[in-house]
Structure formats: C-alpha cells, structure tokens
Amino acid sequence: LCAFVAPSQAQTYPTRGITMIVPFAAGGPTDVISRIVTAHMAQTLGQSIVIENVVGAGGTTATARAARAANDGYTLITGHMGTHAASVPLYPKLAYHPEKDFEPIALLAGTPILILARKDFPPKDLKEFVAYVKANAEKVNAAHAGVGSVSHVSCELLHSILDIKPVGVPFNGTGPAMNALVAGQVDYMCDQIVNAVPQINAGTIKAYAIATVERNPSLPNVPTTTEAGLPAFQAQAWNAMFAPKGTSPAVVASLNAAAVKALDDGTVRKRLLELGSVIPGPADRTPEALATLVKNEIAKWTPVLKPAS
Numbered sequence: 001l002c003a004f005v006a007p008s009q010a011q012t013y014p015t016r017g018i019t020m021i022v023p024f025a026a027g028g029p030t031d032v033i034s035r036i037v038t039a040h041m042a043q044t045l046g047q048s049i050v051i052e053n054v055v056g057a058g059g060t061t062a063t064a065r066a067a068r069a070a071n072d073g074y075t076l077i078t079g080h081m082g083t084h085a086a087s088v089p090l091y092p093k094l095a096y097h098p099e100k101d102f103e104p105i106a107l108l109a110g111t112p113i114l115i116l117a118r119k120d121f122p123p124k125d126l127k128e129f130v131a132y133v134k135a136n137a138e139k140v141n142a143a144h145a146g147v148g149s150v151s152h153v154s155c156e157l158l159h160s161i162l163d164i165k166p167v168g169v170p171f172n173g174t175g176p177a178m179n180a181l182v183a184g185q186v187d188y189m190c191d192q193i194v195n196a197v198p199q200i201n202a203g204t205i206k207a208y209a210i211a212t213v214e215r216n217p218s219l220p221n222v223p224t225t226t227e228a229g230l231p232a233f234q235a236q237a238w239n240a241m242f243a244p245k246g247t248s249p250a251v252v253a254s255l256n257a258a259a260v261k262a263l264d265d266g267t268v269r270k271r272l273l274e275l276g277s278v279i280p281g282p283a284d285r286t287p288e289a290l291a292t293l294v295k296n297e298i299a300k301w302t303p304v305l306k307p308a309s
C-alpha cells in the first residue's frame, strides 16, 4: 500500500538524501566527527546523509566547492578552524569567504590539540622534545593535513614559539598522516584529540602533551603543556556545520535542530567524549554563536599567520 502524503508534507525539507562534504580524507577528525553526528541527524530528518570526502589544499578545495553548491539544503560541509578561519590569511586568493559564502548551522565539537610523535622518536617527554627539535630542526619533519589545516596551523604556532622551521610533510588529512606516524614514516604531528585517543591508548604513538589548560578525561595520563613545561603553547580547534549562503532560514533551523538533538543524544555524547571532544553547551550551538566564532577566529588568526606563498 502506498501511504498518502499531503502536499504540505511532501514539500517539507528534506525530501531526499543530503550530501555532507568532508574536506579531508576518511578516518581523520573531521570525518569521524561528521559521521558520528550525521548518523543521528539522519534519523531525526528521516533522510540519509552521505559523507563525501573531497580532499586537497588543506580543505580549501572542498570548501570552495561547497560555497558554490546549490543553496537548497542538500549539500552541506563540515568545516573547521582551518577551512573557516586560518585559510583567510594563509590563502590571499581563497575562492570563498567563510563569512560571506556560508550560512552557519551549528558548532559540533571542540577538539584540543596534542603534540604527538612516532613511537620511537627519541625524546621521552616534552622538555626533551623541545630540546631535540631545536637541536635537529633541519632533520626532523612534522606531518600535517595541508596548508591551512588545523594540524598545519597548530604546529606553525608551536614552531613560532620554539623559533624553528622544520620540514612539513603534507597529507590529505590527518587520517593518512596518523597512519604514517604509526608506521614511523614521519616524526611528529600537532593533531586534534579525536584522531589521537585510539592510537595513544593502543601505544602505537607517543603523546607529549595536550595544549589545553586542563587534562582531558579521555587521556588522564597525558600532561598539559603547562605541566610539561611549555605553557605558551595553547591550542584547541573546532568543527562545525555550514550550508551555502542563501540557504533558507527554515532549512538552517531544521538542520540546527537536528544537530542539537544529536549533541544531546546519550550515544552520540558518549562517542564524542570517549574521543576527547568538548561538546558545545546550549549557548554555543546556535547559528548566531557559530557566526560569531568564525568572525572572532578570523580576527584571531589574521595577524598571526602569513600567506603561504
């Protein structure tokens, strides 16, 4: 039997599947957070949400594509501190503007940054790491997810504090960069916690410190940068959902409500917290709060970062 669908219901968003662009490789932090949250949102919205990983140029290739997508609510993007803030000063010819070309939907997660290294990297703790990379700045290398990515920007900040310029090794995301770190092919990385917890707990990599004021409950044995002797290095990234500019307020409201519902769900929260994420509280989950965050983050990073070339 075919169920009768009234015309008003038939027109209610969403009437078909939604594509969520993830601007980095599968398995990395942006991908993992997107999959956890959108799986629940799809139940609320009654339509599938398909993740499409579009890689390149520190996430800016995919973000430019999302900016040009139809603003009908069927193509969205999970952006972050890199794609929607740090990219502005780093790419003078950026093909989009985070504020002008997007409708903010919701902040999904805060993600503390850790200093990580391959398991057999010689330094035992952060003090030794600092001395070692300063003494060997021309030999060591730091993996990252492309110019403007969180991992790139975070280690740029670390390197400016240490006054060194080691070689960077770009990947299409810190998912593949983490594989290279585990395999011992690169020396160290400044990565978001959600990518690091499983590997730290499995003992496949070293964690020197977490760059936040307090230790993270998911990694109680990893000291803060302050405890470990480098208080100047403080870094926490964020991941958030955006739609192309001009997406209707009703669609944005519907997506925001579904995202908020996901962030209140016990299973979603458990998964995000196990991976060390900071789940935004009610005041930080509105589109307006995300617009303010993007504005403030662009203002914060613009004087700090110089164009890549």
Ligand code: MLT
Binding pocket: 024, 025, 028, 029, 030, 031, 082, 144, 145, 148, 149, 150, 151, 152, 172, 173, 174, 175, 192
């Ligand atoms: C980054 O460094 O920006 C991220 O870790 C990207 C990713 O999700 O792989």
